[in-house]
Amino acid sequence: MAFEGLADRLQSTIQKIKGKGKVTEQDVKEMTREVRLALLEADVNFKVVKDFVKKIKERAVGQEVMESLTPGQQVIKVVKEELTALMGGDESKIAVADRPPTVIMMVGLQGAGKTTTSGKLANLLRKKYNRKPLLVAADVYRPAAIDQLETLGKQLNMPVYSEGTEANPVDIANKAVKYAKQEHLDYVLIDTAGRLHVDNDLMDELIQIKNNVNPDEIFLVVDSMTGQDAVNVAESFNEQLDVTGVVLTKLDGDTRGGAALSIKAVTDKPIKFTGMGEKLDQLEVFHPERMASRILGMGDVLSLIEKAQENVDEKRAKELEEKMRSASFTFDDFLEQMDQVKNMGPLDELMDMIPGANKMKGLKNVDFDEKQIAHVEAIIQSMTAKERQDPSLMNASRKKRIAKGSGRSVSEVNRLLKQFDEMKKMMKQMTNMQQGKKGKKNKKMKGFNFPFM
Amino acid sequence: MSFLKKWKEKFTSKEKQEEVSGKYKEGLSKTRKSFSEKINDLVARYRKVDEEFFEDLEEILISADVGVSTVMELIEELEMEVKRRNIKDTSEVKQVISEKLVEIYQGDDDGDENISLNIQADELTVILFVGVNGVGKTTTIGKLAHQLKSEGKEVLLTAGDTFRAGAIEQLNEWGKRVGVDVIKHSEGSDPAAVIYDGIRAAKSRNVDVLLCDTAGRLQNKVNLMNELAKVKRVIEREIPNAPHEVLLVLDATTGQNALSQAKTFAQATDVSGIVLTKLDGTAKGGIVLAIRNELGIPVKLVGLGEKVTDLEPFDAHAFVYGLFADILEEE
Numbered sequence: 001m002a003f004e005g006l007a008d009r010l011q012s013t014i015q016k017i018k019g020k021g022k023v024t025e026q027d028v029k030e031m032t033r034e035v036r037l038a039l040l041e042a043d044v045n046f047k048v049v050k051d052f053v054k055k056i057k058e059r060a061v062g063q064e065v066m067e068s069l070t071p072g073q074q075v076i077k078v079v080k081e082e083l084t085a086l087m088g089g090d091e092s093k094i095a096v097a098d099r100p101p102t103v104i105m106m107v108g109l110q111g112a113g114k115t116t117t118s119g120k121l122a123n124l125l126r127k128k129y130n131r132k133p134l135l136v137a138a139d140v141y142r143p144a145a146i147d148q149l150e151t152l153g154k155q156l157n158m159p160v161y162s163e164g165t166e167a168n169p170v171d172i173a174n175k176a177v178k179y180a181k182q183e184h185l186d187y188v189l190i191d192t193a194g195r196l197h198v199d200n201d202l203m204d205e206l207i208q209i210k211n212n213v214n215p216d217e218i219f220l221v222v223d224s225m226t227g228q229d230a231v232n233v234a235e236s237f238n239e240q241l242d243v244t245g246v247v248l249t250k251l252d253g254d255t256r257g258g259a260a261l262s263i264k265a266v267t268d269k270p271i272k273f274t275g276m277g278e279k280l281d282q283l284e285v286f287h288p289e290r291m292a293s294r295i296l297g298m299g300d301v302l303s304l305i306e307k308a309q310e311n312v313d314e315k316r317a318k319e320l321e322e323k324m325r326s327a328s329f330t331f332d333d334f335l336e337q338m339d340q341v342k343n344m345g346p347l348d349e350l351m352d353m354i355p356g357a358n359k360m361k362g363l364k365n366v367d368f369d370e371k372q373i374a375h376v377e378a379i380i381q382s383m384t385a386k387e388r389q390d391p392s393l394m395n396a397s398r399k400k401r402i403a404k405g406s407g408r409s410v411s412e413v414n415r416l417l418k419q420f421d422e423m424k425k426m427m428k429q430m431t432n433m434q435q436g437k438k439g440k441k442n443k444k445m446k447g448f449n450f451p452f453m
Numbered sequence: 454m455s456f457l458k459k460w461k462e463k464f465t466s467k468e469k470q471e472e473v474s475g476k477y478k479e480g481l482s483k484t485r486k487s488f489s490e491k492i493n494d495l496v497a498r499y500r501k502v503d504e505e506f507f508e509d510l511e512e513i514l515i516s517a518d519v520g521v522s523t524v525m526e527l528i529e530e531l532e533m534e535v536k537r538r539n540i541k542d543t544s545e546v547k548q549v550i551s552e553k554l555v556e557i558y559q560g561d562d563d564g565d566e567n568i569s570l571n572i573q574a575d576e577l578t579v580i581l582f583v584g585v586n587g588v589g590k591t592t593t594i595g596k597l598a599h600q601l602k603s604e605g606k607e608v609l610l611t612a613g614d615t616f617r618a619g620a621i622e623q624l625n626e627w628g629k630r631v632g633v634d635v636i637k638h639s640e641g642s643d644p645a646a647v648i649y650d651g652i653r654a655a656k657s658r659n660v661d662v663l664l665c666d667t668a669g670r671l672q673n674k675v676n677l678m679n680e681l682a683k684v685k686r687v688i689e690r691e692i693p694n695a696p697h698e699v700l701l702v703l704d705a706t707t708g709q710n711a712l713s714q715a716k717t718f719a720q721a722t723d724v725s726g727i728v729l730t731k732l733d734g735t736a737k738g739g740i741v742l743a744i745r746n747e748l749g750i751p752v753k754l755v756g757l758g759e760k761v762t763d764l765e766p767f768d769a770h771a772f773v774y775g776l777f778a779d780i781l782e783e784e
């Protein structure tokens with residue numbers, strides 16, 4: 001899935017303009033059109049998309065994109081930067097009250113994941129912060145909602161405060177806080193019933209609970225599969241309750257999760273955690289950057305593009321790519337390439353970011369061990385200029401000399417020569433793919449352009 | 454004046470109090486026969502079919518979660534049709550638009566499709582409920598049990614969600630509320646085994662309809678989807694032609710992911726119909742249009758609340774009308 005997204009489609013837009021040598025305003029328009037579609041398909045609210053695309057357009061017609069050698073990637077980069085900025089920083093902090101207990105209210109629509117998230121949060125608070133939480137069963141409406149929370153409490157071996165279904169949720173909340181004080185429990189997690197944001201009576205109940213227990217946090221729990229309506233829900237809950245943060249659930253699914261962007265845009269409240277499964281330890285800190293990539297449908301490819309762009313001289317990269325294509329790639333180029341790649345960070349980490357890379361034929365023969373790379377460098381440096389340009393010159397005595405000069409064995413020299421040969425073949429394969437051969441396997445590799453490969 | 458404003462004006466007249474009360478529920482029965490008329494009236498109120506008009510139309514549909522590709526397709530077809538016929542006359546334009554609007558939910562076939570449940574006359578009917586987490590499977594079973602029971606049917610429930618905390622108790626509670634029995638095992642047991650027991654019990658007790666609950670699962674979890682396929686096979690093995698319905702429950706609040714849900718669940722269990730829940734909220738559930746278009750799965754029931762009576766048969770006319778209703782009120 002990772003590659004079917006904006007990257008893919010931008011690539012085809014770019015394919016069309018490649019011959020033109022220059023990116024025009026019309027091209028940018030076409031590219032931003034793709035961005036718009038990608039965001040809408042990811043369920044970002046159409047009004048939010050409108051504002052966003054406007055911003056992107058302004059930046060995209062600017063110099064940084066127009067003059068870039070890889071305008072498509074630049075557009076993606078701009079989009080991602082703006083998206084990430086819009087979604088805010090990593091904010092997994094949970095409030096701590098001056099005087100315990102700290103009170104947290106969980107609110108949201110029916111079935112969003114409030115009860116499950118309450119259990120997860122309690123688990124996290126105890127495990128990571130060494131706290132003693134109390135779970136409070138304030139959903140008296142949904143059949144067996146109290147049983148559900150009590151079961152979670154049992155699984156966690158944690159206290160659950162409940163008064164059955166006849167009691168009033170406001171009273172339950174009040175008494176629960178008192179109970180927590182008495183029992184020296186330092187967090188109170190109030191699990192409220194799901195309700196529609198337009199249900200005035202039930203929204204009023206939440207306001208009353210809020211006014212009574214003065215919560216330190218009010219978390220709005222939202223299903224990440226939510227569509228265009230996310231803005232209405234978030235806006236309304238936030239207006240009525242002034243929530244302090246958002247938890248996005250069910251992100252272990254395959255939804256793009258554009259709701260995240262909509263919610264952030266209309267409430268400006270931090271998304272703090274993400275639910276990554278039904279189990280009680282499947283709660284994660286929210287990563288705006290990952291979310292941005294996900295919304296655009298591009299896995300971690302974006303961070304790879306970024307890294308490549310930060311560290312690789314673009315012009316030189318283009319030349320190298322050309323060389324690969326024409327198979328005139330030499331050991332000198334290889335050395336230079338390794339330098340650039342090394343600047344990007346640990347290699348295996350980089351490889352991990354490329355979806356499907358580990359499945360590529362040939363790639364597994366290329367050793368990415370850092371120590372190994374130092375050896376490789378030593379071997380290449382022991383070659384003469386001629387040998388580096390033309391590996392076919394190699395014979396037994398040359399190999400022996402190189403081995404001696406680099407302090408490696410002849411078999412290592414042989415292995416490198418073989419690997420280099422394989423790598424060249426692979427590069428050719430890959431650059432061919434990039435040139436747009438359609439096909440199941442090839443499609444996977446479309447959309448990037450990395451010289452070190 | 455924008456298309457929307459004009460449309461709104463149309464509906465904020467005296468008609469509005471009666472028909473656009475904002476509640477799909479009321480709309481369900483009241484708007485039925487006059488839907489086409491309304492579209493026609495509406496279209497008659499603008500002078501130009503310009504870009505602004507199409508943009509407005511596009512936004513209305515997208516904001517109802519109809520989905521970009523479906524919307525783009527529709528708008529494109531509309532634009533082409535308007536060009537092709539070289540339409541200037543407003544009466545002709547309205548013709549095209551009402552044609553296309555009706556087409557998006559009906560496809561090419563004209564007649565209303567049969568959305569009633571496949572309930573057997575003299576033998577046991579088995580209905581399997583599937584869907585992702587928290588969409589309303591258990592609640593819908595409760596509501597449907599009530600409906601069937603009040604039609605005089607003998608109903609039995611099976612607690613096939615053995616995974617989620619409190620799920621068995623939840624179904625059991627619905628059973629008590631409605632006054633029907635629930636076959637259950639303990640939490641963590643094999644769902645296929647509970648369903649098997651449910652079938653055995655239903656047969657021996659001469660039950661008319663057996664409603665099988667299952668645990669919610671996200672469609673990208675291969676193991677869980679296989680587990681569901683196995684549950685279905687158990688039913689097939691026990692009763693020829695069963696399950697008679699596999700109902701996929703979709704939350705109307707869901708966006709484009711619902712299409713992926715429908716595809717994957719259909720592959721695993723041969724879904725025969727959709728229950729669209731939570732339509733009492735502000736979400737429109739427009740994605741079912743794409744599902745209907747691409748997969749041909751009809752919506753059969755809609756959930757309109759948490760009460761036992763909040764279940765209605767799907768009304769396509771009222772539904773499409775509902776896609777637009779709120780916007781009319783907001784403007």
Ligand SMILES: Nc1nc2c(ncn2[C@@H]2O[C@H](COP(=O)(O)OP(=O)(O)O)[C@@H](O)[C@H]2O)c(=O)[nH]1
Nearest residue numbers: 111112113114115116250275276277278586587
């Ligand atoms: N896969 C997945 N399921 C979740 C997640 N969070 C909650 N759920 C499931 O979603 C359903 C509804 O959750 P629940 O906590 O009962 O929602 P509530 O009605 O808001 O209290 C249950 O089946 C949960 O197991 C999540 O992060 N991932």
Ligand SMILES: Nc1nc2c(ncn2[C@@H]2O[C@H](COP(=O)(O)OP(=O)(O)O)[C@@H](O)[C@H]2O)c(=O)[nH]1
Nearest residue numbers: 110111587588589590591592730731756757758
């Ligand atoms: N407002 C509203 N809530 C609903 C509807 N159907 C189900 N729910 C609520 O959605 C939540 C999840 O429903 P449940 O039946 O447990 O979902 P399941 O996990 O698919 O079995 C519960 O709080 C239900 O009361 C509906 O049509 N409208």
Ligand SMILES: [Mg+2]
Nearest residue numbers: 114115139145
């Ligand atoms: Mg709950």
Ligand SMILES: [Mg+2]
Nearest residue numbers: 590591614620
């Ligand atoms: Mg259930």
